[in-house]
């Protein structure tokens with residue numbers, strides 16, 4: 001029975017996952033390394049909850065939902081009651097492995113240790129802990145509060161019981177879980193999406209068309225809610241660079257997009273930095 005949820009990492013995905021968990025009635029602990037990051041995350045959750053409330057899409061008051069999210073700087077011993085932790089820190093394998101090993105020490109033995117990785121194999125993250133049968137992938141999409149789909153990924157040692165409990169938990173968030181039965185790099189969505197993004201990038205880098213033309217094709221021909229490069233800006237240029245690199249290092253064949261690498265190095269990260277393929281006020 002899941003009651004208490006820990007979300008580690010209060011960035012774009014982490015604060016959204018904390019929000020959907022609190023809306024569903026769970027007690028949520030949101031952890032990150034600094035008070036500033038946590039305050040910023042709570043402001044974003046508040047903005048989002050107010051939007052939902054204005055549109056009649058929130059059954060309780062904004063304050064009641066926010067009251068279920070407790071922020072914690074770092075990780076502490078007060079986590080003895082956690083039933084599931086969802087890690088949403090940057091896409092760096094070493095960082096994730098260190099965190100999982102710490103979580104295994106601090107959390108109860110039967111806690112589920114989930115990761116929101118977009119690309120890294122669950123089995124590689126799980127090998128940092130002893131209780132590998134409790135490690136699983138729960139891949140949400142940005143923004144978690146509006147995106148219905150969540151991929152659930154089985155690592156090579158994930159137990160049936162962990163899969164079942166996680167599946168029920170995701171359904172209780174009123175999301176649509178899909179099972180990914182093999183731990184392949186990028187799972188299902190990113191194996192399709194990154195193929196589209198890297199192809200779009202190749203067309204621009206080879207001078208075949210402008211990135212705005214690609215975005216027009218996506219919106220007005222393919223029926224996407226955003227252009228391809230708008231989506232890259234929205235999810236983070238750096239995130240797309242790290243995700244595609246991690247997948248390609250593990251054998252995924254796609255065009256290696258130089259533009260994503262250069263923009264990441266320059267700090268043109270998309271919406272979050274004010275500049276990506278487009279500019280943001």
Ligand code: CAA
Pocket residue numbers: 047048049051052118140141142143145146147190225226231235239240243
């Ligand atoms: N919470 C509450 N409300 C929100 C919100 C949030 N987080 N984000 C946007 N809204 C609101 C907007 O404020 C707006 O409200 P008003 O009508 O009052 O102004 C309303 O939702 C509609 O938003 P927009 O006008 O900005 O435009 P939209 O209709 O295009 O909807 C969208 C926005 C839902 C994000 C839509 O563009 C969309 O579905 N885009 C694609 C997103 C997507 O594919 N995400 C997955 C990316 S891949 C990934 O995340 C994982 C990975 O591995 C990299």
